[in-house]
Amino acid sequence: MSEQGTQQGEERLHSARAIVWARRRAALSTFWRLYRTQRAGLVGLAILIAITLLTVLAPLYTDEAELRASNAPGGRMESPSTEFWFGTDQTGRSILLMVIWGARVSLQVGVVAAVLAVTLGTLIGMAAAHFGGWISWVLMRLTDWFIVLPNLVLAIALVIALGPSRITIIAAIALTSWASTARVVRAQTMAIEGRPYIERAQALGAGHWHQMTRHVLPNLMPLVLASATLQVSSAILAEASLSFLGLGDPSQPSWGTILERAFDAGAISVGAWWYMLPPGIAILLVVLAFTLCGRAMESVLNPRLRDNT
Amino acid sequence: MGKLSTTQASVSPPGGGIGAGDGNGNDLDGDTPPRPERSAARRELWRYLAGRISGAAVSMILVLFSAFFIFRIIGGDPVRAIGGDSPMTPEQRAEIEERLGLNEPMAVQFWEYVKDLFTLDWGESYVSSAQVTDLMWDRLPNTLLLTGTALILAAGLGIWIGARAGWKQGSFFEKSQVGISLTLWSAPTFWLGMIVIIVFSVELGMFPVNGMRSTRGVADGFWPEALDVAHHLVLPAVTMAAVIYAQYVLIMRSSILEERNNDYLTVARAKGLRDAVVRRRHAVPNAMLPTVTLIALQFGAIFNGALLTETIFSWPGLGLLFYQAIKIPDIPLLQLLFIFFAGTTILANLLVDILYRFLDPRVRRSA
Numbered sequence: 001m002s003e004q005g006t007q008q009g010e011e012r013l014h015s016a017r018a019i020v021w022a023r024r025r026a027a028l029s030t031f032w033r034l035y036r037t038q039r040a041g042l043v044g045l046a047i048l049i050a051i052t053l054l055t056v057l058a059p060l061y062t063d064e065a066e067l068r069a070s071n072a073p074g075g076r077m078e079s080p081s082t083e084f085w086f087g088t089d090q091t092g093r094s095i096l097l098m099v100i101w102g103a104r105v106s107l108q109v110g111v112v113a114a115v116l117a118v119t120l121g122t123l124i125g126m127a128a129a130h131f132g133g134w135i136s137w138v139l140m141r142l143t144d145w146f147i148v149l150p151n152l153v154l155a156i157a158l159v160i161a162l163g164p165s166r167i168t169i170i171a172a173i174a175l176t177s178w179a180s181t182a183r184v185v186r187a188q189t190m191a192i193e194g195r196p197y198i199e200r201a202q203a204l205g206a207g208h209w210h211q212m213t214r215h216v217l218p219n220l221m222p223l224v225l226a227s228a229t230l231q232v233s234s235a236i237l238a239e240a241s242l243s244f245l246g247l248g249d250p251s252q253p254s255w256g257t258i259l260e261r262a263f264d265a266g267a268i269s270v271g272a273w274w275y276m277l278p279p280g281i282a283i284l285l286v287v288l289a290f291t292l293c294g295r296a297m298e299s300v301l302n303p304r305l306r307d308n309t
Numbered sequence: 310m311g312k313l314s315t316t317q318a319s320v321s322p323p324g325g326g327i328g329a330g331d332g333n334g335n336d337l338d339g340d341t342p343p344r345p346e347r348s349a350a351r352r353e354l355w356r357y358l359a360g361r362i363s364g365a366a367v368s369m370i371l372v373l374f375s376a377f378f379i380f381r382i383i384g385g386d387p388v389r390a391i392g393g394d395s396p397m398t399p400e401q402r403a404e405i406e407e408r409l410g411l412n413e414p415m416a417v418q419f420w421e422y423v424k425d426l427f428t429l430d431w432g433e434s435y436v437s438s439a440q441v442t443d444l445m446w447d448r449l450p451n452t453l454l455l456t457g458t459a460l461i462l463a464a465g466l467g468i469w470i471g472a473r474a475g476w477k478q479g480s481f482f483e484k485s486q487v488g489i490s491l492t493l494w495s496a497p498t499f500w501l502g503m504i505v506i507i508v509f510s511v512e513l514g515m516f517p518v519n520g521m522r523s524t525r526g527v528a529d530g531f532w533p534e535a536l537d538v539a540h541h542l543v544l545p546a547v548t549m550a551a552v553i554y555a556q557y558v559l560i561m562r563s564s565i566l567e568e569r570n571n572d573y574l575t576v577a578r579a580k581g582l583r584d585a586v587v588r589r590r591h592a593v594p595n596a597m598l599p600t601v602t603l604i605a606l607q608f609g610a611i612f613n614g615a616l617l618t619e620t621i622f623s624w625p626g627l628g629l630l631f632y633q634a635i636k637i638p639d640i641p642l643l644q645l646l647f648i649f650f651a652g653t654t655i656l657a658n659l660l661v662d663i664l665y666r667f668l669d670p671r672v673r674r675s676a
Contacts, residue, residue, distance in 0.1 A: 141364070141367065141368075144364075144368075145368050145371055147606055148368070148606065148608070148609055148654055148655060148658050149372075149609050149651050149654060150609035150610065150611075150612040150613055150650050150651065150654055151609065151610075151613070152612075152613035152616065153609075153612055153613065153616070153631070153646075153647060153650050153651070154647075154651075156631075156635060157376075157379050157380070157643065157647055158379065160635060160638050160643065161379045161380065233495065237495075237497055240497045240500075241497065241498075241499065241613070241617060244497070244499050244617070245616075245617075245620070245632060245635055246635065246636060247635070256497075259497075259499065259500055259503070262503070263499075263503065263621070267503075268503055268506050268507055268511065268518070269511065269518065271507055271511045271512060273504075273507050276500065276503050276504065276507070277504075279500075280496070280497065280500035280503070280504065283495075283496075283497050283500065284492065284495045284496045284497075284500075285495075287495035287496075288491060288492060288495040291491055291494070291495060292491070
């Protein structure tokens with residue numbers, strides 16, 4: 001029985017692609033086995049799954065029409081009641097409903113901006129490491145410049161110049177946050193390129209593109225994914241800050257926009273804590289969850305960071 | 310608001326990462342040259358200084374250029390920003406365009422911009438028609454007071470707690486401090502400020518809601534006024550310090566973790582030194598080096614914090630000025646503040662780089 005199994009396994013591994021996929025599956029299961037030992041990482045993952053479900057399923061258990069100010073069901077700035085668990089805003093809309101729908105904007109901007117930033121950072125980091133020479137010098141100077149500058153100030157300037165919209169916010173956040181990824185990716189690429197199999201590939205006539213996509217990138221992927229996860233949390237915080245400063249997407253409120261409205265409506269001086277608590281807690285939870293996941297991934301990748309070693 | 314990695318440097322292999330030398334004049338951790346002779350060491354130092362200073366100059370030129378590009382070329386219609394929504398005759402419009410030099414070719418405008426930069430003629434605010442530089446100098450001391458207090462608070466406490474947490478890895482103290490720091494880091498600064506005001510000012514009435522001075526009820530004289538400002542300073546400074554503090558705890562903790570298993574600490578313990586002395590005298594000074602680099606790299610984040618904190622607390626500093634300028638948008642003021650924030654950050658990093666050269670005992674001995 002077991003002999004038959006091995007034989008079948010060998011047959012399956014005949015094509016190169018099958019070998020690659022088997023190796024990837026094995027790597028993934030090892031990764032998951034190690035990730036499972038990170039308690040904080042599991043908590044983060046659970047929070048993320050719960051929030052994603054609540055956000056995606058929002059149309060099933062809430063009524064989007066009540067988001068329109070003209071259609072608001074409650075009175076002005078009501079305190080929490082059984083009907084409105086977290087009270088209402090200055091136009092009578094349920095705060096809880098706004099927070100549930102605000103998740104769509106905050107999460108979308110955060111994830112898309114982080115993916116863009118990490119892609120840009122990976123490309124620049126790889127190019128700087130691979131080509132070396134003056135290209136590397138120019139790219140790293142640019143990277144240092146972006147790392148050092150106050151990125152929120154730069155993002156604000158960009159959004160003002162281009163006009164606030166969902167796309168400009170995403171672009172501004174991505175453009176001001178790729179640099180740390182570029183640095184880490186560059187260092188890792190240099191380490192990978194020192195390995196013998198790259199030399200072998202070069203000797204066999206592999207071009208830049210082939211070396212990068214087939215040999216370097218697969219080895220970078222775990223690091224890039226961990227970096228992207230951490231990047232999402234700072235992107236969500238950046239979006240919240242921009243929206244709070246009045247530079248958010250005007251068409252659909254995010255968590256930051258809700259806090260801006262609370263601030264403008266004088267929720268602080270009337271002590272309307274219910275107006276400010278839910279969006280803030282939502283930001284805190286999501287950012288914390290992404291950070292916990294990212295740190296757990298880093299610990300899996302780097303045994304020196306693992307606890308109790 | 311940098312990415313919060315466990316240790317940004319230690320994710321990458323040795324020789325890489327943020328704090329690491331890469332042989333391109335970017336060696337932030339000041340790699341020791343192989344013990345040269347005295348004059349060679351001095352020449353090396355000068356070469357290092359020249360490299361750092363020219364690098365900072367290039368960064369500054371890039372800032373000036375991007376400020377021009379962002380605010381003049383794609384910065385919308387300044388004439389409308391000045392006039393607001395009120396209707397304007399074509400003559401009035403032409404007059405304003407003439408005054409701002411908007412009908413000149415782009416190259417001429419850039420030349421004028423560079424000339425104005427060096428003659429310190431930064432233009433008038435669209436709102437108050439005061440010189441924007443005057444507006445900035447008026448507000449600067451207030452920002453220095455707030456950020457200085459917050460920074461000292463955050464750095465002192467953060468490095469102290471971070472060192473203790475890293476030293477006792479796996480303990481309840483370490484885990485709870487890391488948990489607190491991660492939570493503080495995840496909270497938006499402005500939201501933290503709102504909650505703090507509601508709890509301590511509105512509900513408990515312990516501190517003023519906002520501003521920097523009371524409008525009445527304060528006796529004349531230096532001490533009553535200073536006390537009044539200090540009273541106003543408590544909440545904004547604590548709010549701003551909270552987020553920076555969290556970063557410093559995490560950075561210092563991971564620096565200590567890197568040092569923890571080194572042989573020199575075993576030697577220090579073998580000499581019979583008390584545990585606290587081994588930490589304070591041997592581990593912390595070494596762990597400070599990477600910490601200083603990472604703190605310098607995050608210097609720009611301080612302005613992010615100042616901007617949000619001053620907005621929430623109506624603290625009359627540069628951050629609030631920037632916020633008010635965003636709302637208009639007041640282009641000359643935004644441009645000046647953008648250049649000022651970026652320039653200060655570049656200068657601070659340059660100073661830390663140079664200081665580092667002298668802080669690192671390996672380098673100091675050879676120089």
